[in-house]
Amino acid sequence: MLSKNKIKLIQSLNRKKERDESGFFLVEGNKMVEEALRSEYQIETLVCTAQFANQHPEIRSKAKELIEADRDSIQKASLLQNPQEALAIVMQPELNTPELNLNTDLCLALDFIQDPGNLGTILRIADWFGINTVICSENTVDVFNPKVVQASMGAIFRIKTNYTNLESFLLKASKNQIPIYGTFMDGNNIYTEPLTKNGIVVLGNEGNGISESTSRLVTRRISIPTFSTNPNKAESLNVAIAASICCSEFRRR
């Protein structure tokens, strides 16, 4: 049985304040819950149908609490429009500055990404391209926002993220001669520019791009050229699309 209090707790995880206070975040849907079960993350409560529980015997050892409920009850608790057979209340891991060797590794740095769908999609892209670390500015949307979690399609369980003062992070990197790339309208053509195997790729805010204070620390300004010949052509690409093209270019070479 899914108690009223449990439903209240589940729904409270839509709000950052309550996520921070409880230390939990919400994972919804069969595939996402399966990803949580495969991960190292600690599952506080797993709510699922009897059928889902039978199909996943590992639940009993992985989840601290198992609540069997029918689809209607799950629907009542869910934040999704079309909930499925399972959802999980998961412990937030501690976000530490990841052990990152920027002399060999490539990482993404996000400067004030506001849209949760964009952040989730960027995590999914990083995951695909084998980029294990995403550093977020302190004003970037919370990675445990349910919309970020769902859009990441499980990448949230694999990618190391941290929130930090982006300027300090970049300043330290630049002192160590780490290449710092950033996307700008007037940067060098990414398709012809030499790209290193290691370094940091900074991606900027949806509306305003990379902030002025951050852009001063970018040492290699790159740009994704448009191929449009229309006089009213588009001004920009969505930040997740820009991220995917950057990751593709860095990795294919």
Added chain:
Amino acid sequence: MLSKNKIKLIQSLNRKKERDESGFFLVEGNKMVEEALRSEYQIETLVCTAQFANQHPEIRSKAKELIEADRDSIQKASLLQNPQEALAIVMQPELNTPELNLNTDLCLALDFIQDPGNLGTILRIADWFGINTVICSENTVDVFNPKVVQASMGAIFRIKTNYTNLESFLLKASKNQIPIYGTFMDGNNIYTEPLTKNGIVVLGNEGNGISESTSRLVTRRISIPTFSTNPNKAESLNVAIAASICCSEFRRR
């Protein structure tokens, strides 16, 4: 003054049936309305603040009807959470099979894309990469859905779209020796595969990929390889992300 009837008409444009019956679609927000004003599209009704009207004197000749309203009234009519100073009721253009020369042109073909955000984003990508035509299967989400329009960021006014029986379209193209590309998990590595300047790139449904009947007509199976070394790695990329990487690869060469 924004009458109750006008508010009702505006909100009815969220539904395909009512869009089809009226022949209109909805465009919201300052930038999007500016794009509509710059386009060839016919604006039936433009609702905006006095300030917006003053800043855009061309409105009076471009819009059949101009209604000045304050922000609160626009808020009442709007489908957006954060409406701005303008929205427009725009005439749907007739969707014809575009004049497409597949011996020289590249186009995208969408096989049952369901998510309006994905379709809008794909239009924006096509626009950026100078791909002027997007052919949609009949079961692909309606291009005049307000969420598609908004996600396209104005690309909807520049890209030619049409809905058609995708199999017939591809069959005809294949008889004319037009290369038909499609993305599959087990296709040839897109980074090393020879790509032609012309042809069709088929993109498949979010959950199921390219349908079986369509995939039989694909002559060049391509794949975006993952660079992840994680044993639990991601199964797939979002379709708009796959579209962006395909377009980038076709165009950069």
